[in-house]
Amino acid sequence: MRRSKPTSSSASSRTKPRPPKVASARQLGELQALMAGAIMRPLAPRNRMQKSSAPVAEAIIKPNDRLTSFERLEIYNRQYWFRILDCFYDDYPGLRAVLGDRKFDRLARAYLARYPSESFSLRNLGRRVEGFLRAEPKWTVPHQRLALDMVRIEWANIVAFDEATKPTIHVDDLLGRHPSKVRLALQPYITLLEVRYPVDDLLIAAKQGDDRLRGEASNAVALQHKRARRISFRGLKPQRLYIAVHRMECSVYYKPLIREQFEILRALQRGATIEKACAVLLKRRGSAAKDWPAQVQHWFKEWTSFGWFCHP
Template identity: 30%
Template sequence: MRLNEWQLAFEAFLLEDATTSPPALSTSLIGGPTLDVDTGLAIYHNAYKARLLEVLRNDFPAIHHWMGDEEFDGLASAYIRRYPSTHYSLRWLGRGFEAFIREYLMPEQSAPLSELAALEWAFTLAFDALPGVPLTIEAMAALSAQEWPALQLKPTPSVQWLEQRFNSLAVWRSVKEATDFPDSSALQDPQVCLVWRNDLLCNYRSLEPAEANALNGLFNEGWNFAELCAELAVIYGEGAPLQAVTWLKQWVHDGLLERLER
């Protein structure tokens, strides 16, 4: 058996549910004085699956806490069987977990769980994102009066925008802070939650509807500062520019924004 053939056979064995190795693989190996070939291969097989489950437990601790060891491991094992790891880094193992939950479970189960999975994965994405070039208070102060109306902004690479219909943030926070675990419940109104990294720390914050609409306009509608003020005038009247500057200062302080250069 050539090396690449042996590697493919070993990979196929690790991905199978059965721990019994195929003859072509086992006969290509030599056992030791205290460990025979089949036992050694079974150890590798079990260790590989255990490592994958450990990664998913660490990436989705709130779901693991919610479901418990047995149910979570059953769900995670089904996910690994359906979508085996294809990347050299286990960092990406959980990227399809949210979609798999929606595909695998009944809607009444999958809706809150998949939303929680999206929230937990957002922290992973935010932590590993490129730093970008966040706008600073000093750079804002250096803008001329002529530059402000046309000023356009975009999110820094780490910003994750989540629309939530359940109390997923409260569920996640209870596990993070080791407080009483709340029952899952639907929110009276959908809510936007931001997750991002600033100064090597991941942050999160829920947005009130007016602030969420303003950020959505900047991020997705291409509003410049003058257009932002015009939209806010519908709600805040003459106080719109002050509200825009207040929010802008907070967003810059939080490290949410980069200047969009045309």
């Protein structure tokens, strides 16, 4: 997808733009950029269109006997924001539970103003949330770390839901091959997470009872969300946790890992051979790791039974 200059027409909105003509493809593009700038501009308080969009509305939109140009354009401005906010609410119930409704709404509007959709699919709307929160932690104070862990698992959830399954590698495929020669890739739908909070359990709790469904090609979008199920932080202490977010038979699962498992899988994901990936275990456990070959064998057997490995 191309990166591009902002479509916001803030400059043109200060002075009344000349009524555009559409007698060429270029002029069609200019009119569309002008209108999209107004439609994608953040809403004013009480979800009204910003008054600064009035000159654009008057320049391009005809009034009728019931609505002014401003009011007609405002329908689209509101629809745009209601639709993408609705999608963002659906995709991040955990973050919403962490922050509460008001903070979440402020964050959502700031994020979507900064990163409008650059994909034909709303599925990708939250692709930059993690980076946004890292760059601007002020939106999640005082729960920055928890919020960051939560959006990571929520994005991992989206990935696990519909990323590709490549042909799997079975244990038998590895027999007789030397570990120093074999590289395995993880399925594209798997995300390995190192987190400080049990966000897997927290997300499950946040989602319980959340049975809202998104419309398809309808304009029936309105900001009438149920209140977020707030997560109780009482007694919640940071601890290092490892999780593989994956998919089995079309359902998304959170598989807790121990540190050694996480490191082996991460090394494999980064392209290491099996031998190199497992070397971490020897390094960590040293002579205490007498039973490690049997243990590692058991892990690989389990992972292959899940279908986690594919050819790089």
